[in-house]
Amino acid sequence: MATTTLPTGPIEPTVSAAASRFGGLRRIVSAIREARGVPKFMLWTGAAISALFVITAVFAPLIAPYSFDTYRSGGHNFPKQGSPDGTHWFGTTVQSLDVLSRTIYGARTALEVMVLAVIFSLILGVLLGLLAGYFGGWLDRILVLVMDALFAFPYLLLAIVAGFVFSGISGGGVVTAALSITVVYIPQYFRVVRASALSAREATFVEAARAMGAKPSVVIRKYLFGNVIQSVPVITTMNAADAIGTLAGLGFLGLGIQPTEAAEWGYDLDRAIDDVNAGMWWTCLYPGLAMVIAILGFTLLGEGLNDVLNPTMRRRRISKVLLPAHTRRRTVTAPALPDVPEGEAAK
Amino acid sequence: MTEPVLSVRDLRVWYGTDRGPVRAVDGVTFDVRPGETLGLVGESGCGKSTLGRGVLGLTPAAAAVDGEVVLRSPGGAGRNLVGLPAKEIQRLRGPELGLIFQEPMTRLNPLMRISQHFEEALRAHEKGLSKQEIRTRALDALRGMGIPESRYRSYPHEFSGGMRQRIMIALALVLRPAFIVADEPTTALDVLVEAQIIKILADLRKNFDTSLVLITHNLGIVAEACDRVAVMYAGHIVEQGDAREVFANPQHPYTRELLRSTISLSTTGLHFIPGSPPDLVEPPQGCRFHPRCPVAMRGCATVEPPEVVLPTGVVSACWQQAIEVEPSLVDELGPDGREPLAAVKEISVADEA
Amino acid sequence: MLTKPDIEPSGEGAAAEVGEPLVEATGLEVHFGLRGGLLGRFSGKAAGAVRAVDGIDLTLRKGEVLGLVGESGSGKTTLGRTLIGLTKATAGSISYRGQDITELGERGLRPLRRRLQMVFQDPHASLNPAMDIRTAVGHPLRIHNLVADDQEYEARVVDALERVGLTPPERYLGKFPGDLSGGQKQRAVLARAIIAEPELLVADEPISMLDMSVRAKILQLMLDLKRDLDLTYVYVTHDLASAKFFCDSIAIMYLGRIVEYGPTAQVFANPQHPYTEALLAAIPEPDPERALPRELPRGEIPDAARPPMGCAFHPRCPVAVAACGWEARDLRTLLENRWLELAPEAAAREKSLFADVESLAAESLSTVAIAPGRGHTPEDVLEYLRHLREEASEAEPREPFWRGVVTMHAENGRAVVEFAPPRDPRLSLIQATGVQVACHLREPVASTTGT
Incomplete structure (x- = not known):
């Protein structure tokens, strides 16, 4: 019966759409500014470590003395399994590679995979969560079922399986590693976003949008998205930390990035196992340490954000009030006479 | 005249915030006599709810309280509740002080039967009551509120909003307090149910000797159920006296403005007070109402008005009455202090509540 | 002002x-x-x-x-x-x-x-907290494609804000709902409602x-x-x-x-x-001189999933008549209200006449067979009910319930109470005033058809 000839084409808003869509982020910023105590410490320490990690990764070619696959320089091969010294601060590996350079380049790889994985899972998870939460019904049932099934797998196993599948398609590079990790994280975004979309869908402002004649796509983009997205930054930072670990796990099992493609901490750790027995501590210590610090940084950042943004954890600051001396009001008593028409006098 | 159950003297409750203290209650004095509403x-x-809580010692930790809240048990000596340790006040709450909240839905534990609510309340304050005594007392209180015995073992969700509010009142009454604060007890209720609850509250003072402080924004309710009225503005009581008067x-x-702006059945034209109550961090100088007052004089903006006790017993804190009663006070308003204050008209929607 | x-x-x-x-x-x-x-x-x-x-x-x-x-x-x-x-x-x-x-x-x-626009009850909830006023108020224009360019959009939004008294508009355009007071939000909601004409x-x-x-x-x-x-x-x-x-x-x-x-x-x-x-009568008047004690209808609005028979208001109505739809549930309410006012012992004694008062709670029972309590006969129950009826005939205000009871008799060891057949009141027009009312008391005497 729904027949109409009136045009109801999509209308793309242009004015300050970005400002409004990310209006929710404004609250995040102000919450961060108000943070105090332990959450503040966690937040800023985490942010500092994470920033250090990102800088190292981005400027790796400038910081590292050699490239990750350089084994000779100035016509000389590097020493094999050389202990740390003036030229190779962190020593060299059995393949004559410079440990310092590989550790620094490892940060680059980790960052690339992390960013890609988070972006992929963010886009897919948020989109699917919004759709499932807003439309409900069969779409929601099926998506929830699939996501729960994914959740049920041990995450490393899932990543390994996904790694096998994707390596057949896109080779053994950064993108494959990122995609394998993405599969693990999509359900997390999906769950959180679907839950907040479900509650936002019941909000009066969503109904008001419907009453205005907005189409579902418009409602989702303009009314749900901005309100749902606020729960995402916390998971994103937590996932970032986790992604580094998962990538290393894959690398350690030899399933991650091929050693010829990039330097990877997990792979280096795997190669260093034999060295430990031989008393060589440097090949495993530095990549391992780098990994721990990077994960610690993002975890602190995530936990700090969670404490600051989660209203149930937030506490209002109390400032003590000192009451100044009280001056009692004077009292004027009217003589007990009848017919006092002061009520009229005021008019 | 009988001695008041509750005497509040110069009570102040200030909250600390980042911007400075909020003067929610700023020097309030009143009495409540036995059986009076x-x-x-x-x-x-304007600080109504804060005052209600302040009287019961329910102010949050961040608040500073001073002044006197003297509670007199029948026949006993009075004791000042301000400065009393939280534990002491907790002991008084129930048997001496009762509180009826705005939203009955949120104040009853959904997992507890009505009977359990009564058992808990009675056990906490009157130790040594037998199970049978508790039941009798609870059923008595519920019967007074029109709740049949067959509902005694029901859960809160099985009752309507009006019934829940009756249960809350019964819960407050079962401990037979001498004094109850009811904070907007009918706000969430329908007209007819509201009228029923008001009737119950109005009957309270007749049937029990309970004194009641009824906090409301509905002037009709005050007219209906109260003996005396105190009008609060910006942390002060600006007028109090016999309700009829x-x-x-x-x-x-x-x-006057409040009465005029109430929409009632006899409303023939819309009237409203411009602007909204002031920010209590920085309340206006002089009389706090002067920025919205239609009859404000220049002096009102600088000097705080005294409290004027009128022959009718009504106390009003306004310069208009003050200079009427005591013409010599005009000097305090300064030269041309009696000139009308022109600034009043310039209040826009920006200041609206 | x-x-x-x-x-x-x-x-x-x-x-x-x-x-x-x-x-x-x-x-x-x-x-x-x-x-x-x-x-x-x-x-x-x-x-x-x-x-x-x-x-x-x-x-x-x-x-x-x-x-x-x-x-x-x-x-x-x-x-x-x-x-x-x-x-x-x-x-x-x-x-x-x-x-x-x-x-x-x-x-x-x-x-x-x-x-066809709507303004909702709660102004705090009807604006998207993540959308500024400029976007929120003008959104209907975008949705229905009513403006050609951003300039026109801005002009229409400014005009709407001015109409609802949010002046100067520039002050509100960039604000978020969280920055506005309740009244201002409702003004913004009204602006949004009127902007698309x-x-x-x-x-x-x-x-x-x-x-x-x-x-x-x-x-x-x-x-x-x-x-x-x-x-x-x-x-x-x-x-x-x-x-x-x-x-x-x-x-x-x-x-x-x-x-x-x-x-x-x-x-x-x-x-x-x-x-x-x-x-x-229930509206409180802000004038103590006119605040008269008054009769309020009993009880509360019934559950719409189990509406009373006949006129839905009859259980609370002080002037209900026989045809209003009396049923077993009303008897239960009557008994419970009576027992509330009696001393607990007396109430318990009367209650023991009935095997199960709860059984009266079923819906739409125009005839009800009441099982007597242990040690009582149906005649005891009938006598009790007749006694209540007599008492009620003298009471003021009159209890309308008994108008709906047609017969009471004993049958198969039970006390049977039969109520008058319910009739739904229909809206009928009162010519003189143009008011339509659905009440048996106001039905035109001559005809049964409404208008």
């Missing part, structure tokens, strides 16, 4:  | 009479399946359906302000929403400008939404969540908007006082039905339905 009215943000002959301009 | 000396509501009412019908609802029903989903729909109305709106006819004329008044649970909000297609009607039709909107799907309704505005308790000092201002604003923009309002409220002032005509609703419907002045001057009278 005092209506506390004013717009939102105040309604028939409102003295303070705020009371 | 002082307002509205120029416009008289009655004057507008007179103007509305010449207005053409804008919306006409016929036999409108909205039943919600209680069990939800497919199961509830298959099992149909009989099993657990809430009759939120249950057979309503009304005509809304252009320029009219219609008040839908009732307690919560009366179906007034559902009716208001259904009139503009926000809730699907399960039966009946709504004609808007000759088009039956109950037949349109969501997609077909979308273009009409521009003309609607014809009809359904306002669902637009002032009840606001501070009382702002209520009059928002009502005044709505009157100004109506005058300037030629709007028609449906004003949904539980507050008779504001409805009296604001509305041209008024429909009093009870449990999904209209019990009284007519010009505001007539309804208030001479309320016909006992429910209307009760509502009017």
Whole structure:
């Protein structure tokens, strides 16, 4: 019966759409500014470590003395399994590679995979969560079922399986590693976003949008998205930390990035196992340490954000009030006479 | 005249915030006599609820309280509740002080039967009651509120909003307190149910000797159920006195404006007070109502008005009455202090509540 | 400050009479399946359906302000929403400008939404907290493609903000709802509602969540908007006082039905339905001299999933007659209320006459067989009930319940109480005043057909 000839084409808003869509982020910023105590410490320490990690990764070619696959320089091969010294601060590996350079380049790889994985899972998870939460019904049932099934797998196993599948398609590079990790994280975004979309869908402002004649796509983009997205930054930072670990796990099992493609901490750790027995501590210590610090940084950042943004954890600051001396009001008593028409006098 | 159950003297409750202290209650004095109902009215943000809580010692930790809240048990000596340790006040709450909240839905534990609520309340304050005594007392209280015995073992969700509010009142009454604060007890209720609850509250003072402070923004309710009324504005009581007298002959301009802006069945034209109650971090100089007052004089903006006790017993804090009663006070308003204050008209929607 | 000396509501009412019908609802029903989903729909109305709106006819004329008044649970909000297609009607039709909107799907309704707007009760919740005022207020323009460029958009938004008194507009354009007070938010909501030039505005308790000092201002604003923009309002409220002032005509609703419907002045001057009278009597007047002790209807509005038989108001009605739909449930209420007032021992003694009072709670029992308690005969029960009836005949106010009891006799060891057959009261027009009322007491004596 729904027949109409009136045009109801999509209308793309242009004015300050970005400002409004990310209006929710404004609250995040102000919450961060108000943070105090332990959450503040966690937040800023985490942010500092994470920033250090990102800088190292981005400027790796400038910081590292050699490239990750350089084994000779100035016509000389590097020493094999050389202990740390003036030229190779962190020593060299059995393949004559410079440990310092590989550790620094490892940060680059980790960052690339992390960013890609988070972006992929963010886009897919948020989109699917919004759709499932807003439309409900069969779409929601099926998506929830699939996501729960994914959740049920041990995450490393899932990543390994996904790694096998994707390596057949896109080779053994950064993108494959990122995609394998993405599969693990999509359900997390999906769950959180679907839950907040479900509650936002019941909000009066969503109904008001419907009453205005907005189409579902418009409602989702303009009314749900901005309100749902606020729960995402916390998971994103937590996932970032986790992604580094998962990538290393894959690398350690030899399933991650091929050693010829990039330097990877997990792979280096795997190669260093034999060295430990031989008393060589440097090949495993530095990549391992780098990994721990990077994960610690993002975890602190995530936990700090969670404490600051989660209203149930937030506490209002109390400032003590000192009451100044009280001056009692004077009292004027009217003589007990009848017919006092002061009520009229005021008019 | 009988001794008041509750005497509040110069009570102040200030909250600390980042911007400075909020003077939610700023020097309030009133009495409540046995069996009397005092209506506390004013717009939102005038400190009504804070005052109610302050009287019961329920102010949050961040608040500073001083002044006196003297509670007299029948026949006993009075004791000042301000400065009393939280534990002491907790012991008094129930048997001496009762509180009826705005939203009955949120104050009853959904997992507890009504019977359990009563058992808990009675056990906490009257140790050594047998199970049978508790039951009798609870059923008595519920019967007074029109709740049949067959519902005694029901859960809160099985009752309607009006019934829950009756249960809350019964819960407050079962401990037979001498004094109850009811904070907007009918706000969430329908007209007819509201009228029923008001009737119950009005009957309270007849049937029990309970004194009541009824906080509301509905002047009709005050007219209906209260003996005396105190009008609150910006942390002060600006007018108090016998309800009939105040309604028939409102003295303070705020009371007059409040009455005029109420939409009732006899409303023939819309009237409203411009602007909204002031920010209590920085309340206006002089009389706090002067920026919205239609009859403000220049002096009102600089000098705080005294409290004027009128022959009718009504107390009003307004310069208009002050200079009427004591013409010599005009000097305090300064030269041309009696000139009308022109600034009043310039209040826009920007200041609206 | 002082307002509205120029416009008289009655004057507008007179103007509305010449207005053409804008919306006409016929036999409108909205039943919600209680069990939800497919199961509830298959099992149909009989099993657990809430009759939120249950057979309503009304005509809304252009320029009219219609008040839908009732307690919560009366179906007034559902009716208001259904009139503009926000809730699907399960039966009946709504004609808007000759088009039956109950037949349109969501997609077909979308273009009409521009003309049929809604203002919700809670201004805090009806604005997207993550959207600034500029975007929020102007969004209907984008949705319905009403502006050519950003300049025009900005101009329209500024104009709407000025109309609702949010001046200077520049001050509000970039603000977020969180920065505004309740009254300002409701103004922004109104701006959003009028920006696409609607014809009809359904306002669902637009002032009840606001501070009382702002209520009059928002009502005044709505009157100004109506005058300037030629709007028609449906004003949904539980507050008779504001409805009296604001509305041209008024429909009093009870449990999904209209019990009284007519010009505001007539309804208030001479309320016909006992429910209307009760509502009017319940409004507290801010004048102690006039605050008289009064009789309030007993109990609360019944559960719409288990409505009383006959006239839904009869269990609370002080003047109900035999045909109003008395049933077993009413006997239970009567007994419980009596026992509440007795001393506990006396109540227990009387209670022991009955095997199970709860069995009386079943719905729609026009004849009920009461099992006597242990050690009692049906005659004991009958004697007790007769005693109650006698007592009631002398009491003041009279208990209307007994008017509905036709016979009481013993049968098969039970006491059988038979009630008069229920009859649904129908809205019938009182010619002199133009008020329609659904009450057996006001039915035209001569004929049984309504009009």
